[in-house]
Amino acid sequence: MKRSYKDLIKGLESNDRVCLSKLISSVESNTSSIFKIVNSVKKIPNKIYTIGITGPPGAGKSTLTNQVIKKLRALDLKIGVVAIDPSSPFTGGAVLGDRVRMQEHSLDRSVFIRSVGSRGDLGGLSYSTSSMIKLFDIFGMDIAIIETVVLGQTELDIIKISDSVVVTLVPEAGDSIQAMKAGLMEIGDIFIVNKADRGGAEKLAREIDYMVSLKQDNAQWKTKVLTAQAENDIGVDELVTEIMSFREYEESSGLLIKKRNKRKISELNTLVEKRLRNELEKTKETATFKDMVIKLENGLLEPEVLVDKVINLIKKNN
């Protein structure tokens, strides 16, 4: 039997994983379904803390995410993961890789992992990811992890949803340059040079440390650059400790509230703009609007005069 939205939302609020899964699919396939959900829940807890793990493809983000989940589970935290690879299609190897690398948590009732492929529309993807985090929050998760590739400026929006951003790099030639080009140097709160077993990690870590220090003379938070071997569980404890201390800093300094409020305002702006554009499109179909266009074309009315009339028409139609 198909369950109604009302039932699904009730289930979500009472910790039903099937309902969480169904609602996640629903915001994934139709971004506007989050409106119905948010409007029907009693309260959004706003308790979840979001960690973004990003970097170039193959840097070991999924391996690292898997290890971080393990450490957080040891602290008895409930975790929701969204693993995104915008550069590969849904059935691509990367998504499969994510699944395989995080499979050990598939039986853990306190971990929920969703892999998301590309739909080509990064704006939509960042919106549906933020909706998924809201669902995790309502469900009662403590931590959300977003794993995503960043190759250029356009992917940065997805990671900006995070409360802290971990940039993962590897000691391969050119990685630091790529990080700079993609804007990763600006968004990282913590940097981690993975695959330290290959050598060259310390050197890259020092380079990044230097680059980060250049833009950080007066900052209260000193961005750390760590090295790790995700595969061998080396350096992951240090990473988790660092994430926790960054969170503490954000909370005690008021930075977290400031960041979240800024995000809410920008989300509101985007939603209002989108809604207004839709309303305008609808209004354009009305006879009154078409009549105005004819008058405009015949030189009977000027655009400056019509603006207010169009606005009034939109208002009247609502």
Ligand SMILES: Nc1nc2c(ncn2[C@@H]2O[C@H](COP(=O)(O)OP(=O)(O)O)[C@@H](O)[C@H]2O)c(=O)[nH]1
């Ligand atoms: N040598 C080495 N390989 C690693 C390490 N961590 C991950 N890998 C490997 O790097 C490859 C890509 O890892 P994956 O986690 O899928 O990277 P992602 O694309 O960034 O998510 C896999 O074959 C991993 O086994 C590490 O510390 N050292």
Ligand SMILES: [Mg+2]
């Ligand atoms: Mg991955």
